[in-house]
Amino acid sequence: MGIKDIVEGKKQWREHMARVKALPPDYEIVYREMQKYLFKVGPVALSEGNLLSEIVDFFEEGAANGKGVLELIGTDVAAFCDDLIKDSPTYADAYQQSRSAEHAAAEE
Template identity: 80%
Template sequence: MSIQDIIEGKKQWRAHVARVKALPPDYQIVYKEMQKYLFKVGPVSLSDGPLLPGIVDFFEEGVAAGKGVLELIGTDVAAFCDDLIKDCPTYADAYQASISGEPGGARK
């Protein structure tokens, strides 16, 4: 990874954060809770994938339609996030594969 890639990544992240800050306060709160949960659960492609920008797109559409954030995702934020990443490999999956002795994993 070159310095130019790092700089470009920071620019993209700052633009993403600016989009989040432009959302109404209730959307921002829910987004931050979703982000915190997703960083904990750890989908492998979270940092460079389309998941977080896709959530912001979805929220921006909800704002434009005049809907509240809980109308869009429901009251269980974790369940909504789990549904978003149900088909994505997580770091926990990779770790489990490495200790179970599956092909490609390290054996103990």
């Protein structure tokens, strides 16, 4: 990863966060909670894909339609996030698999 990639990544992140800040206050609060939760859980798709941008797209559409954020996702933010990433491996899964492989190799 070169300097240009880092600069471009930061630029994209700032643009993304500007979109988040433009959301209605309740949407922004829920988005930030989802972001914290997803960063903790660590789905691999988070760094490889557009999951956070897709959430903002979804929220922008909901806000444009006059819906409250809890109408879109329900009252359990963590359950909604878990449902989003249910088929995605997490970094914890990858770590567990590598440890299991190391343990199996050590037993041989």
